[in-house]
Structure formats: C-alpha cells, structure tokens
Amino acid sequence: MPKLHVQTSVNGDTLDFLCEPAETLLDVLRNRLNLTGSKEGCATGDCGACSVLLNDRLVASCLVLAAEVDDQRVLTVEGVARGDALHPVQQQLLEHAGLQCGICTPGIVVAAKSLLDHNPNPTETEVRFWLAGNLCRCTGYDKIIRAVLDAAATMRDDRSRVSA
Amino acid sequence: MATIYFSSGLAPYTGGVESLAVDAARVGDLLRIVLERFPALREPLEIMAIAVDGEIHQHADYIPLTSGSEVHLVPRIAGGHR
Amino acid sequence: MSGEQRFKYVGTRPIRHDGLDKVTGRANYGADFTLPGLLHGHIVRSPHAHARILAIDTSAAAGMPGVMAVITGDDIPKTTARLMMGEGGFDLGDMGDNLLAHDKVLYQGHAVAAVAATSPELARAAAEAVAVHYEVLTPVMTIDQALAAGAPILHDGLTTKGQPAAGVPTSPTNVAMRMELKRGDVDKGFAESDIVVERTFTTPMVHQGYIEPHACVARHGEDGQIVVWTSTQGHFNVRDCSAGILGIDAAKIKVIPSEIGGGFGGKIPVYLEPVAIALSRKAHRPVKLVMSREDVFRASGPTSGTKVRMKLGAKQDGTLVAASASLYYEAGAYKGSPAGAGAMCAIAAYRIPNFFIEAYDIVVNRPKVAAYRAPGSPSSTFATESLIDEIARRLNMDALDLRLKNAATEGDQAPYGPKFGPIGLREVLAAAKAHPHWTAPLGANQGRGVAVGFWFNAGMNSSATVSVNTDGSATVVAGNPDIGGTRVAQALMVSEELGVPVERVRPSVADTDSIGFSDLTGGSRVCYATGMAVIEAARDAREQLKARAAKMWGTDAAHVGWDDGTAIPLNGAGDRTPLTVNEIAAKLAHTGGPVIGRATVNPPMAGPGFGLNICDLEVDKETGVSRVVRYTCIQDVGKAIHPSYVEGQMQGGASQGIGWALNEEYIYDREGHLENPGFLDYRMPVASDLPMIDTVLVEVPNPLHPYGVRGVGEVPIVPPLAAVANAMRDATGVRFTDLPLSPPRVLEALATD
Known part of the structure; x- marks a missing residue:
C-alpha cells in the first residue's frame, strides 16, 4: 500500500x-x-x-x-519548554519530586500544561480529574498534584506582575 | 561456645533438638559440625540464610563467632524471584 | 554510630540530577533505543492456559519476505543450573522454559516461538504464520483446584520440598514447597485465651502495574560478543541469567541499562533479553523486543493470589497469646511464590509466645509470579491486621493501644528466629496516636481503619566509585538503575563525605562493564547497601585527598584532618593553611594523579522496617462504591537521605496497596483466559480516586548503616490492604475477608448483612 x-x-x-x-x-x-x-x-x-x-x-x-x-x-x-526556560509545570515537578521513575512524566507535563492553558486557577479536584487520564504508579499523585497547583500559582503571579 | 537454634520448624531434621552449643570460631565451622551431627539438615540449609546475633546474612561462612553468639537459620526471602 | 549525627547535605531536598531529562522527554527508556539495521521481534504466545506442545511448524513464517529469524524452545537450552543471587536465587531451567516453552505451555500468553523481521508489522504477521499444534489440557486456575485430589499436574517432576505435610504424597503434586514456623505450645495458648478469632482471607493475583512495558535491544556480534540495551531492575542480573540460560560466558555480554519506567519487583526476571540474543544470533542483526500492555499483564510476573486461614487468641486485657495460620500462595506456572516470606512477616509486629504457621507454595496455570514490593507480606498481614482489628473491637480497646500492648521491640525474638535490634514499631505507633488524623471526626458513611506492616529490607552486593575532578567537582558511579531518585541520594552521600555541594556531584548508573558487580535495584536496598558502598568509596576518596594535602604540606597524612570539604592541619602539621577540595583537586596531577575512591560491599540484611497506615473510607451504600477520603502513612525509615523521595515511596506504596484493596484483580474465565489484560479493566488508582497522602517519617537509626538508613521502598505496600478493609468494617459494620472491595462485592455484602 x-x-x-x-x-x-x-x-x-x-x-x-x-x-x-x-x-x-x-x-x-x-x-x-x-x-x-x-x-x-x-x-x-x-x-x-x-x-x-x-x-x-x-x-x-x-x-x-x-x-x-x-x-x-x-x-x-x-x-513544552521554551529555550532554556522550563515550563512552570516542569519546574514544579522537579521541585516537588513529582516524579520517581519518570515514564509518565512527559504525559503529565503535556496534560498539566493543557489544563493551565484552559484554567489558570484550578482547584485540587479539577487538577485530579483533569489528570485522571494519566496513570502514575510510583507517586500516588500527591506530589504531582501539588506541583501542578504550585505551577498554576506561579503562572498567576507572573501574569499579575506583567500586568502590574 | 556459640549457640545455634533450630526453632524455625527444623526439628524434623534434628530429631527434635531445638538448639545446640558448638565450639566454633566461624559460622562455616559451626555449620560443618552441625551437619556432621544432623546430615538431614543439608538440603533445607541450602535455602536458609544465617542470622548471627540478629544480623541476617546470605553468605555467612567466614563470619566470626564469639562466646555467647546466637545463630539462627532463617528461610531466605525468595521474594517470588527464585 | 550515633543517633545524634549532624548532617549538612543528607536530609535536604535538592532537585534530582536526572530530573531535567525526565521532564523534557529526553530521558531514554527501554523502548526508545534503536540501532542501524534494527530488526523487530514478535513473540508467539499460547492461547491456552495448559497444553502440551505437539509440534511447531515455523516454515511458513521463515519463508516470508523480510523475516530474518524464527526460533522456538529448541533454541533455548534446557538447563538444570541455578543462579544464586541476592535474596533468592533463580532456577534457570524454569526461567528458560518460561522464556520459550519446551514441552508444555503453562499459562495463557506463555511464549512458544519468536520471530525477527524488518518491520514490526512483518514480525507480527510472521508470528501469526507460526503454526503450533497443542494437546489442550485441563487448566489448574486456583489454589483449591491445585490441591484437589486427582488435580491435573503441571510438572511431572515436581516434588514438595521443605517440610511436606504428614500423610500427603510429595509427588506427583502441585505443591512445590511447604514450610513451618512454630514456637511454644499453640494448643495450650488458645486454651488459655479469653477470646479467639478465626477467619479465612483471600487476596487476588495483582500486577505491579509499572507504566513502561518490558523492552530491550540485543546485538549478537559475529565474534560472539553481545550487547544488550534494556529496561531492568538489575542489569548484572540480566547478564548472568542470559549467560547461564544460553550457556555462554558472562564476559561475552555487556548490558547497558536504560532509564526504567517502574518495576516494583516485576523487572527482576528476564523475559525478553535471552530471546532477543538468540534471535540476533540467528539473524546476524540487532533485534528489538517490546511487550505490549496485554503481554505485560498475561506474561510478565504479577504477584500471588493467596488464601490465608488465620486464628489469633488473646487475653481479656488484650495480650496476644497464640496464633496459627495456614498460608497458600499461588506461584504461577513455576515454583517460587513468596509464601515463606509471607509466613515470616505475618506476625512479626507482635510478641506472641505460642504460634504455628505453615506456608504452601503452589503452582497453577497462571504467569509465574515475580516480586512485588515486600513480596508475601501484604497478603498475610491483611489477615493478621484484620483479626487484630476484630480483637480490638471485641475487647472494646483502642486499636493502637492493643497494638502497642503487643508490639515487638528491641530484644524480642522475631517469629523467624533472631532477636530484633533497634526497631521503630513503638515509635511509629506513638506517632500515630499523636497524629491529628487518629482523633479527627468522621463524616457520614465514613469509617476509619488502621494497620501496621513489616518488611525485612535487603542487603546484598553493591559497588561504587567516587572520582574527584581537577576542578573539585566529583562523580559517583554505581550499578543500580535509578527507579525513584537514588542518583540524587547517592550524590547527597558524596556531598556529606567530601563537602562538595550536591550540584557539583554527578551521579551516574554504569553498565556491566563499567562498575563492579551490583545486585538489583530492589529489596529496598539501594540507599542502604549501595549507599554504604557510595559512602565508603567517598571516604576512600577523602583519605586519598588527605594524603594529597599531606604531600602538598610536606607532612604525614596522619597530621591531616577533614572538616566540611577542607583538609585541616592537626597536631604535628604546624600552622599550615587549610586546603579546600578545590585546592587539592587542582594539584592532583602534581601529587600523584587522579583520585578514585572505590568500595564493594555485601552487608547483612538492613533489618526490620515497620510502617502504619490510617485510612478514612467513605462508602456509598447504594452503589457499593467507596473512596479514600483521608490517608496517613507513618514509617520508621531509619534516616531519610532525600525526604521527598522517601515520602514518595510511602505515598506510592500506599496507593498501590489501596488499588489492591479496592479494585485490582486478575480475572480469568473457566478455561484460564485472562479477561482484563488492559488498564481499562484492570483498574489501578487514578488521580481523581485519591486524596493527598500525608506522611510522617519516624527516624530510628539502623545501626548497620553509617547514616542509619533502613530501606524504605517496600514497607509502604504492607499496611494498606488491612487499613482499607478495617476502614470498610468501621464504615459498614461488615468484616470483608476477600479482596478487592469492589463495588459489586461491597453491595452484595451489604445486601445480605
């Protein structure tokens, strides 16, 4: 063919x-x-x-x-990263130890970036449901969820600084 | 004298003897003496680790014994990957 | 060592060195590797759970264009060799037969042939063209079927090892091993008990559920030199198993580990590598083999389904006086379940003067089990901790007080023989009592459960080297694949010993040619045993640096001290100016050449680790659906090197255990076909299923390790099964003894209650 x-x-x-x-x-x-x-x-x-x-x-x-x-x-x-600047989701995953083996991490990064593109101020529940299609077997999700929430906060801070 | 205990259900191989005081400098020497006395222990011993004063060793032949040392035979943790 | 050690780097939370590659998609895992001229392999698997292989006709497949090799069990030598390795040791004959069946297939998905072709599609088509003729046999799918009189026998030559039950023939049999643990007079103990509880518990076969399927590439050179790239928990293990099974020297094989996408014990055995080597040998080209998710479920190594009959006796004041238990563990197709470990762990948390425990290792027509985090302990502990909960309820005692009353402590004799050294069980229980979770109010339809868990934590062989670079930075090389942050932990240890900041230490996982032998990443052993090698190697390097400082000072090394990365003059060295690592490193070429510290170790087992979980469960009594609404993990970790990754081990182990308790199970039809070999139907916890998982790190230092490390990876999966079931009991009033607590099962029980 x-x-x-x-x-x-x-x-x-x-x-x-x-x-x-x-x-x-x-x-x-x-x-x-x-x-x-x-x-x-x-x-x-x-x-x-x-x-x-x-x-x-x-x-x-x-x-x-x-x-x-x-x-x-x-x-x-x-x-997802721009030049040598990591996306805040990537940076926060590193800071929070939000990965262990790292095999799910690429999917988590893309999905979380997509969430924050749509919703700059998600609740914990919204993060959990948005990421429900991304299996992680190592972390129990705790540190991933915290990382995404912190990434959202960081991006909101950056935006408010820019607009100020 | 070190003491070896057969408490882990090994009594069938030792004729019911539950412990034995042995004069031996190292674990390997002790096991040689024990096997002379209880040859039936040879096969079960192959799958045992050796605890010397609470520390569990997979390979214990050259570990020194002191008077008062307590030696236990502990089943190896096969962990499903035999 | 002292419990009051002060640390500068250990206990901090730096970003892991391999992190950037992993958040940007640059890190290379098993399936990411390729080579020029690469062929793609495909494995032909049995559709039957139990069948005799009558004939395999490979001619049609071999004749297809683009097909470069077809192999069968004839290409994997039958061997009686064993490989003694680490905790257990491997029966290479069984392992080889599991790679490609020789005479019989023993589970659905058992490999019978393999092909290599120029594309994955061609390889798949060729695999379909391999004609295998079977005589289908009756499958043995459950423990009860395996033990029944007249049961079909999986292995004609199998005899019961260990301590066979009296009056039961040892051959033919499906019982590969029986063992006993006993102490005191168990009948007398029960006679003296004021309260006796007895139940039978079952847990299903479950899978580790690592997200990365098994994958490897092998290249067999014309000179017999072999290189394997693979995702594994132990690349030396892959080398030695491949060498032993194929009958070639270990020195002919180099194994390069990729990053590994989860293992939890399941990436210890070899499933693909010797097959890829044999295909490459025949095809004269490199061959890649990748499992599909369905292959992973059907034909890798899940953990045992179990049946545990247990009885506990206690005095009115809560003192435990007697225990008896019969443990039946499915080994899968070949002997070797963790039944023995299950027996040793079952009551290890408690002082019980009279006990009798027997454990059976039973072959069934399911995939051969592999290790899964504290293998054997979760299932037997589920029984024990459920019954302890029942005793607390019957005696109207606080569940933690009952456990504290009976908790093992230093000097107590473990049920498996030796006396405990310093252990942290009482400290863990005290931390639970003090935790706000224990006394927090519960909402409607909610219940709270608690359970403790025990695991040994391994020792085994490790090697490490530490090199100091001329700019004062350092590299540390070890031989353990990094599944969850061990590189950064090793770098922290080097920082601690040399005084070099952690971002100036480069940690690395070396292939089998580039570091000394190292047992696998597993058994919670890497921070303990490999950490010990790293610390010793760093100390070796530090002694060499001190000698170089002495040389620079023109004095004797005995006159050189060391403080936080600086050589300092001691008495006899006069008033010489201290020298930093950077200053010494800059002069290495002048003072004798490179500095490389090295160490190899084979320490005893790290010793007991205890953990405790508190689970709040909310149950919808109309649907049977339950969800964990609050969860706390408390564990004696000895010493946390990088606390974030220790917490991560606890959170991850807890969520795997929650999945085991609530949803996960292998579901077979009557013919032995697995009905749920995919993530849609094998339901692992997803982010929206779980709450945050609180952690409390208790640190009772392990005297066997220079920093007190105890090993942390396995204990976390032991308590959840009972913690969840006890919470379900609290919420519903029903004692569940069969896992998982899936909605239909819960609904049925609530309806009949």
Missing part, C-alpha cells in the same frame, strides 16, 4: 513525513521523527503517557492516526 504524505507542524517546526495509513501519531513521533519523549504505556488510550496537544487540544497520540495531523499543529513534551 502506498505511503501517505503528511505535512504538519510539530513543536513549531513545519515538517513532512511519509506514513502507512494505519500508523498512529505516536508511532510516527517515536519511530519516524525520533521524538521519543511521548511514551507508549498501553496503546489503548488508557495510560496517558503518550499525551500530546493537537491544535491545543489534549489527545492520546496512540489513538490518533498520523495521517489525521496533516496541516494541523502538534505539540509534544519536547516542545
């Missing part, structure tokens, strides 16, 4: 790839674009380790066909 030609934007870079019609976005990211930050924990959309943003919407890249991202915008964990 002929491969499909896809032109898309990944982490701000415009690029092309060829893929099989049945190939997932996750497989293309990992195997064709060498963006191995998105992880495969289940391939059924249950664990969230492959979370990416597709046109600013949080999706499990294992459930998206690569061909679907033609002419769309994809953001992976590799694109």
